[in-house]
Amino acid sequence: MFCEQCEQTASGQGCHQWGACGKSPEVNGVHDLLIYCLRGLAPVALGAHKLGISTHNIDVFTCEAMFATMTNVNFDQKRLNDYVRRAIAYREQLKLQIQQATGVAQTWSDISCYQPNFDDSLAEQGQDITLKFISQSGTNVDIFSLKLTVLYGLKGVASYAFHAQELGQEDERVYKFCYEALANLDNQDLSLDHWVNLALKVGEINLLTMELLDAGHTSTYGHPVPTLVDLHAKAGKAILVSGHDIPQLEAILKQTVGTSITVYTHGELLPAHGYPRLKQTYPHLYGHYGTAWQNQTKEFAKFPGAIIITTNCLMPPHANYEDKLFSIGPVGYPGLNYLNAGVDGSIDFAPAIRKALELPEFREDEVTNVPRQVTTGFARNAILSVADQIITAVKAGQIRHFFLIGGCDGAKPDRNYYTELVEKVPNDCIILTLACGKFRFFDKDLGDIGGIPRLLDVGQCNDAYSAIQIALALANAFEVDVNELPLSMILSWYEQKAVAILLTLLYLGIKDIRLGPTLPAFISPNVFKLLSQKYNLQPITKPDADLAACLAPESYALQ
Template sequence: MFCEQCEQTASGNGCHQWGACGKSPEVNAIHDLLIYCLRGLARVVLKAKEYNIPTREMDVFTCEALFATMTNVNFNNKQLTEYIKKCIMQRESLKLTIQNTTHIPLTWSALSSYEPDWNESLVLQGENLAHSFISPSSNDLDIISLKLTVLYGLKGAASYTFHAQELGQEDEKVYRFIQEALASLDRTDIRLEEWINLALKVGEINLRAMELLDAGHTETYGHPTPTPVPLNPRKGKCILVSGHDIRQLEAILKQTATKDITVYTHGELLPAHGYPKLKQTYPHLYGHYGTAWQNQTKDFARFPGAIIITTNCLMPPHETYDDKLFTIGPVSYPHLTYLPPTDNGIPDYTPAIEKALSMAGFSEEMPPRQVMVGFARNTVLSVSEQVIEAVKAGKIRHFFLVGGCDGAKPGRTYYTEFVEKVPSDCIVLTLACGKFRFFDKQLGAIEGLPRLMDVGQCNDAYSAIQIALGLANAFNVGVNEIPLSLVLSWYEQKAIAVLLSLLYLGIQNIRLGPTLPAFLTPNVLKFLEDKYHLQAIKTPDEDLAACLG
């Protein structure tokens, strides 16, 4: 196998025998085969768009299928094979629609006509196709690097687009670009500069996808407001909901409303507590349990109720708790109970509810502990005058955005130490699961403003960007001139998409770690260093000194 799409690749170079995420070489090969088939579908979809033939079904499917190939999402070859079959079925059906609409004989490329040999090993076919993708005749490693950057960023953008459409927010421009980028991946006539521009275009489109998702969340559930979230469980039956999908969290809350079950969030769903309409409507949405995704083996083993995984990141489960684990949407693992969607995209959660009712639940109350969430753009910008006055008065010296993905690889203690060493006249904004390194730290306040503010999920990078742009406008300077430093951690493809969005906006001096992406060649890294001053993290002391210097 060959995979280097996440930060935890073996030796920092790529996984060749078994995925660090837990996926087998066989699963990796089926992922590659699915990507190849999606590239063929993309060309047919684009041709249909030329003739104004509706393609929404294929566009949504493409986003979901790309989502399934992300790190820690789908480990199930059976379900992945069904995605491949559906991809080919949609492609051939759309070809027929184009023919019947235009009455023009069209010749399709080998890519858009490809069908696996179902009588032979799909794994071997996927491996051969993956090898041809990363070993083109040009043998230009920098172009291969950028092609992989485009593909990985596209996976992240597609996942946000998939979530946004669940909430009724869609943009044909986003769908079209995703198909265009997929169709471009096998081109050999694109020069290095054009691949760089295409990667930055992924960032532009991902920014729009995050904007759509933000609109879906805020229009449905209201703008987040500062909200205390209990970390201590309460007595009674319980369900734990992990992942990112707030629409599915609401569906679970609806289906458990009369069941005397307490619902807890896990991982990236912590910020859901800040949405007022969600919190007010469902009082049994009580608290948060556990920390980041890589700790789920111990968190899930101890949780005395059913657990539902709505998105990434799923780790290979232990047999001690796999009987209480349920997956939905693009998430799947062999032998786990999968809850299929109904016509409206919402599963029937009855099996998980019944499991929760059959289990002991929490038997006693725990000592109170809590954290605050809900410091999204509306909250922060509503006190922008107060912030500006505090900066002018020298009471706030600097802002740090410290966030991104968490992970198990050594080196991530850097982020805990960094936040602990941030001077008392500075404010830390954070988002995504990287915050679990320090989310319960008591950093105090400056002029009534908390020194640690949780902006939200990884997709709420959009909200953080709006905060930065809002402060820049208020100070009447460029965004790179405000006293703000970005210190980011990355793990998977959503983080790649967010990074590309920041580069598209021209954000300078981003510090990234714990290691830099293995798929970036030295020449591509040098370009990013020269143009954007993108740099690897060093030590907390060195980086703080540089940021505050």
Template sequence: MFCEQCEQTASGNGCHQWGACGKSPQLNAVQDLLVYCLRGLAPVVIKARQLGISTHDEDVFTCESLFATMTNVNFDRKRFTKYVRDCIEKRDNLKAKVKEASPEPVKWTRVSGYHPDFNESLVEQGQDLALGFISESARDVDIFSLKLTVLYGIKGAASYTFHAQELGQEDEQVYEFIQEALDALNHQDFTLDDWVNLALKVGEINLRAMELLDAGHTNTYGHPTPTPVPLNPRKGKAILVSGHDIRQLEAILKQTADKGITVYTHGELLPAHGYPLLKQNYPHLYGHYGTAWQNQTKEFAKFPGAIIVTTNCLMPPHETYDEKLFTIGPVGFAGINYIPAEEGNIPNFSPAIQQSLDMPGFVEEQPPRQVMAGFARNAVLNVADQVIDGVKQGKIRHFFLVGGCDGAKPERNYYTEFVEKVPEDCIVLTLACGKFRFFDQQLGEIGSLPRLMDVGQCNDAYSAIQIALGLAKAFDMDVNQLPLSMILSWYEQKAVAVLLTLLYLGIKDIRLGPTLPAFISPNVFKLLSEKYQLKAITTPDEDLAACLG
């Protein structure tokens, strides 16, 4: 196998024997086969769109399929076999429509004419196609590096686009570019500059995808407000919802209403507590249980109710809790309960609800503990005058955005130590699951402003960007002149998409860790370092000193 799309790749050089995430070489091969088939679907979608043929179904399918191939989303080979079958069927049906509508015959390339042999091993076919993709790019490692950057960035953007369309927020330009980027992977005549520009375009499109998802959340549930979130479970039946999908969380809340079940969030769903209409309409949404995704094997085993994983990050489950684990949407693992979508793309969660009712739940109260969530852009910019006054009066020296993905590597202790050492006249903004390294730290306040503010999920990088742009406007300066430093951790492909967005916006001096992406070649990193001053993290003390100048 060949996989280097996430941060935890073996020895930092890619996984070649078995995925560090738990993905087998066989699963990896079928995922590669699916990506190849999506690359063949893309030119047909582009041609159909030119002829005025609707491609909405194919566009949504593409986003869901790419989402499923992301790290720690779906480990079920049978599900991927179905994705491959559906992809070929959709492509061939669309070809027939194109043939009927086109005034001239269309000559399709090899990738758009490819048909897997479902009577033979899909694993071997996927392995051959992956080897071909590597071989055709081997003559220029820097172009291959950028091709992978584009592919992984598009996977991240597709996941945000998938969630946005669930909430009724879509943009044809986003769908159009995703197909164009997949088609670009078929080309051998693009220059290095072409690939650099395409990677930055991924960042631009991802910004729009995050904007759409932000609109879906805020239009549906209101703008987040600072909200205390209990960390102590309360006595009674319980159900745990993990992942990122707030729409599916709401569906679970609707279906558990008046059933005597308390709903807890896990992982990236912590920011859901900040949405006022969600809390107002569903009082049984009570608290947050556990921390980041990599701790789920211990945390899930101890939870006394059903657990529903709505998106990544899913780890290969242990037998201590696999019977109470449920997956939905693009998420899957062979042998684990899967609840398919029904009307409106909403599952019937009855099996998970019954499981929770049959389990003991929490049998005693625990001492109160809480954290604050809900410091999204409106909450922060509404007190911009206090922020500006604090800076002008010398009470606030610097802002640090310390966020991104968490993971299991010891090097990630850097982020805990960094926040602990941030001086008392500085404010820390955080987002995504990287915050679980320090989310319960008591950093105090500067005036009435908390020194630690949780901006939200990984997709709420959009909110963090708007905060930075809003403050730059208020201070009448370029965003790179703000007393703001970004200290980011990355893990999977959504983080790649967010980083490309920041580079597209021209944001400089980003510090990235805990290790650099294995798919970024030395020359490509040198290019990014020279143009954007992108740099690897060093030590907390050195980086703090450099940021504070």
């Protein structure tokens, strides 16, 4: 196998024997085959677009299928094989519609005519395609590096588009670009500059997609407000919901009304507690249980009730909790309870609810009498509502610097860098955080500056749009470029949504980003040098050294 799409690749160079995420070479092979089939579908879909043929169902499918190939999402070969079949069926359906519309038989490239042999190993066919894809790069490692950057960033865009369309937020430009980028991966004649620009275009389209997702969340559930969230359980039956999918969390809440079941969030769903309409409507949405995705094998085993995982990141489940774990959407694992959507797209969570009622509950003697709480909900409206107070504090020297410290968490011990960094940030600095990287330090009491908490949880990785808007609004308020703000971005990455977000930041021209804990294996030395020269993108080093560099007086116009 060949896979280097996530941060935890073997030896920082790529997984070749078995995936660090737990996927087998066979699953990786079908992932690659599915992407190849989507690349072949893309030119046909673009041809249909030109003729005004509706491709909406195929657009949504394409995003879901790409989502399924992301790290820690789908390990189930049977379901992946079905994605491949559907991709081919959709492609041939569109070809027929195009021929009927034009009255002419079209000539399609080899990739758009590819037919997998479903009687043979799809994994082996995918492995052969991967070798072909690698060999096509020839000696130009930098173009191959950028092709992978585009592909992995595109997977992140697809995941955000998948979530946005669940909330009724779609834009044809997103779907069209996905097809254009997929189709370009087969092009051998594009220059290095073209691939750099295409990677930045991924960032531009990702910004649009995150804006759609933000609009879906805020129009449906209201703008997040600072909210105290309990970190301890209460007695009674329980369901734990993990992942990122807030509409599916609401569906679970609707179906558990009146059941005496308490619903807890896990992982990236912590910020759901900040949405006022969600919390007000469903009082049995109680608290948050556990931390980041890589700890789920221990945390899921201890949780007494049923567990539903809505999106990445799924760890290969252990036998001691597998029977009470359910997955939905693109998430899958062999033998895992899967709740399929009906014709109308809705999911019946009755099997998970029955399981929760059958399982043990949190007992009174297990419930701590010492409350633990964290605050979430510091999205852009909450922070910008006190913008005048923030500006005054900066001008008065009470707030010296802002740090955005967040991103993906992971299992590697060198991620302790982020905990140490937060602990060493001076008391006159504000820390914005988001995504599951915050679980390294989310429960630390860092105090406040003039009533403004020093640690502000902006939300999920899906809420990176909110963090960007905060930075842009502050720059506008101070009448400076965003790069002149006393703001440092120190990011952790793990999977492909983080790649898309990084490309968005670069598209916006944001400089001096520090990235870790290691650099992407798919970024060649020359490509990283190019990004370093243009954007001063740099790897993290040591907390003390990075803090000193970020706080240097000459670094920012307001200091």
